[in-house]
Amino acid sequence: xxxxSPEQLKAATRLAWEKSASGWNSQTQNIHAWLAxxxxxxxxxxxITVGMRVLDIAAGAGDQTLDIARRVxxxxxxxxxxxxxxxxxFAKDHALRAGLTHVETxxxxxxxxxxxxxxxxxxxxRLGLSFFPDPLWALRQAQRAVKPGAHVTVLVFSEPQYNPCxxxxxxxxxxxxxxxxxxxxxPGNLLSLGKPGLLDELYRKAEFTDITTTRISAPFRLPSxxxxxxxxxxxxxxxxxxxxxxxxxAQEAAWAEMEDRLRAFQSPAGWEGPxxxxxxxxxxxxx
Ligand SMILES: C[S@@+](CC[C@H](N)C(=O)[O-])C[C@H]1O[C@@H](n2cnc3c(N)ncnc32)[C@H](O)[C@@H]1O
Numbered sequence: 001x002x003x004x005s006p007e008q009l010k011a012a013t014r015l016a017w018e019k020s021a022s023g024w025n026s027q028t029q030n031i032h033a034w035l036a037x038x039x040x041x042x043x044x045x046x047x048i049t050v051g052m053r054v055l056d057i058a059a060g061a062g063d064q065t066l067d068i069a070r071r072v073x074x075x076x077x078x079x080x081x082x083x084x085x086x087x088x089x090f091a092k093d094h095a096l097r098a099g100l101t102h103v104e105t106x107x108x109x110x111x112x113x114x115x116x117x118x119x120x121x122x123x124x125x126r127l128g129l130s131f132f133p134d135p136l137w138a139l140r141q142a143q144r145a146v147k148p149g150a151h152v153t154v155l156v157f158s159e160p161q162y163n164p165c166x167x168x169x170x171x172x173x174x175x176x177x178x179x180x181x182x183x184x185x186x187p188g189n190l191l192s193l194g195k196p197g198l199l200d201e202l203y204r205k206a207e208f209t210d211i212t213t214t215r216i217s218a219p220f221r222l223p224s225x226x227x228x229x230x231x232x233x234x235x236x237x238x239x240x241x242x243x244x245x246x247x248x249x250a251q252e253a254a255w256a257e258m259e260d261r262l263r264a265f266q267s268p269a270g271w272e273g274p275x276x277x278x279x280x281x282x283x284x285x286x287x
Contacts, residue, residue, distance in 0.1 A: 006133035009188045010109065013131050014083045016237040017060075021086035023234030025061040028094075030222065030231055032063050035126070038155055038216045038277050039064050042124055043071060045212070045281040046153035051075040052121040055145050057110045057138070058082055058128025062091025062103075068124070069100040078103045079115065113141040120146045125154040127277075130193045139206040143284050152208065153281040156193040158215060160184045162276035165220070166191060168261045169232060173242040176254035190238050199280045208282025220273040225262045228271055229255065 048054055052072045056065045059080035069078045082088040085107045095103035108114055110132055123142040132138045142152045160167050185195040193199050203211040222228050243251050265273050
């Protein structure tokens with residue numbers, strides 16, 4: 001089995017998101033609807049309110065960045081960071097178009113946050129932490145960035161059995177690519193922090209206080225399986241990475257099998273793929 005260094009993993013992740021940037025951005029409306037409740041819960045848990053300075057880590061195309069910016073209002077400030085310059089450019093453009101001039105963007109690795117210590121009132125990370133080779137170090141960096149008593153709050157996918165569509169996509173893609181099944185909890189994987197107890201343990205090791213982890217159901221609802229596949233095909237960078245080396249015909253065969261299997265979640269009312277997220281929150285200890 002080939003093993004990759006954290007640097008190689010990170011370079012591959014960055015490249016994959018540079019490639020998926022416009023696809024993820026084009027799906028903003030669907031992503032917004034899918035994650036609206038979970039995002040509101042994340043901002044509530046982080047106690048984000050008017051006038052705050054908030055750090056948005058792995059902000060992507062900025063969907064949650066705009067929610068944060070609207071919450072904190074013009075008296076507040078949001079710094080959206082991401083390792084991919086391409087995807088972050090979308091966040092910058094959306095903020096500008098929405099007239100949210102109190103949003104800034106900065107390309108930076110979450111494991112090397114180049115921000116001043118204790119300069120934020122809260123930090124959040126929506127569906128980013130699982131991709132980092134060293135999520136514990138990233139949590140420590142986030143904690144350093146916020147003031148004593150401030151919250152660091154993240155959303156990640158929970159265990160594979162509660163996210164069955166991701167399992168179907170991964171298993172099918174790997175088989176078609178001639179690759180062995182992957183340990184879903186392998187660092188850097190989409191589901192890596194769904195391992196029972198792991199997220200709590202990371203928060204404890206990073207020495208947060210008042211740690212809580214809550215499960216949030218986030219079903220993905222679309223008119224049909226075709227729209228879900230369109231979402232995956234344009235934006236799901238880990239699956240595209242796996243299929244990337246296959247010729248077009250072989251890729252189509254993989255997509256066709258995924259569609260077949262995912263049709264199980266179709267009902268007369270539409271397509272509904274179950275997903276479960278973990279919302280973890282912790283406070284930087286007061287000095
Ligand atoms: C699933 S997207 C989530 C984007 C956004 N937070 C959202 O929920 O729409 C994951 C993001 O993590 C970013 N990312 C991956 N590894 C990173 C790292 N080491 N440092 C910062 N960002 C990273 C990717 O570039 C991508 O934008």
